[in-house]
Amino acid sequence: MLSVYEGFFSGGARIVHSDVVLGLQEGDQQHRVLSLHGEVHREATRQRMEDDACYRSLTAAGVGVTSLGRVFPASGDQATFTGPELADTARATADADVILSLKEQPLRLLNQAGLPRRPVVVCLHRSDPENQGAALDELKAGIADGRVVACVCCAESTRAAYEAAGIPAELLHVIPNGVDLLRFRPDAARRLALRASLDVPVGAPVVVFAARYDAMKNVPLFLRAAREWLEREPDAHVLMCGAGMTPTNPGLETDIKAAFGPQRSLVDRVHLLGVRHDMESVYAGADIVALTSAWGEAAPLCLVEGMMCGAVPVATDVGDSAAIVAGHGFLTPPDPAAIAWAWTEAAASRTDLAPALTAGRERFSRTRMIASYATLLDRVAAGAADRPVLPEPL
Structure with missing residues (x-):
């Protein structure tokens, strides 16, 4: 499995996704991560990939993490990729059975022509697709092209919002967020x-x-x-x-x-x-x-x-x-x-x-969340992404 991140910077979606990757790595799946940006300047904070807690947790667990080396924000068209960047992406995706996209923003890279065709699962963590700029259009383009075969929604509000925005309901699977109950407890x-x-x-x-x-x-x-x-x-x-x-x-x-x-x-x-x-x-x-x-x-x-x-x-x-x-x-x-x-x-x-x-x-168990992700990804890898995955009962 290959996960593609926009970058390593502070936020709940990256914490959840990185924890999912770690949990799946603990099982039978092998995971790697490709980050578009190696450094991000936002929220009045300089955030280097190597300094990020998620990056350190992933690499400490043996998950390989590489970056295209971009810096955000940067001048120029962020949707245009150089030959070397596309070559690096092609090498990273060629060995993957399934690609996970952390939110829809990385699809501007994954939708590029000429890359190895692998099934893409997009992990959605917002309830406002209308505020995601061109990313919603990239998601629709990936679906129309057949690259995007499933979307994981972390909440019912996400599923409802993206269905209302035109994403086919059969592609939207709800897997609620979970946390490590041994770590997060009264103490x-x-x-x-x-x-x-x-x-x-x-x-x-x-x-x-x-x-x-x-x-x-x-x-x-x-x-x-x-x-x-x-x-x-x-x-x-x-x-x-x-x-x-x-x-x-x-x-x-x-x-x-x-x-x-x-x-x-x-x-x-x-x-x-x-x-x-x-x-x-x-x-x-x-x-x-x-x-x-x-x-x-x-x-x-x-x-x-x-x-x-x-x-x-x-x-x-x-x-x-x-x-x-x-x-x-x-x-x-x-x-x-x-x-x-x-x-x-x-x-x-x-x-x-x-x-x-x-x-x-x-x-709110992390174990429940990771098991649900594993089930969906196994089905995608086996070519059965059209079979529904039901969320855990609340």
């Missing part, structure tokens, strides 16, 4: 250590916002809710982590000034943590995991990981968020005051909600 020691490292009192209510700095995440809404909450909860703390969630990001600093105005003392309880590789500790140290996204989300990984560590999810109604938090947390309108009140209620309800979170853990 009192991690909770204490994380809070001690940030000088957060043991009993203080804490909300974590794990997101890259992107318009779809609606960071200004989150910050306005944070101000409301910190004004009302004098002991509360807010953790912000992800690419661009650092004091060196001028866009984030502007957002903070706009949200908090002259009340800069409240900002002392907002911790900008940037990219973290110990999210299991960050979530274990929190009481609430927040999502304020305005569009695009499908099955937000932060909600699942946070819930599995004992944090109560509070989310806006985007993608499959309502189904994920049902019975485990709170859904809110995109209103700062309503979100802040929901955080207070979530912190107060954490103990009462813990049994439901525990009882629902297997629904």
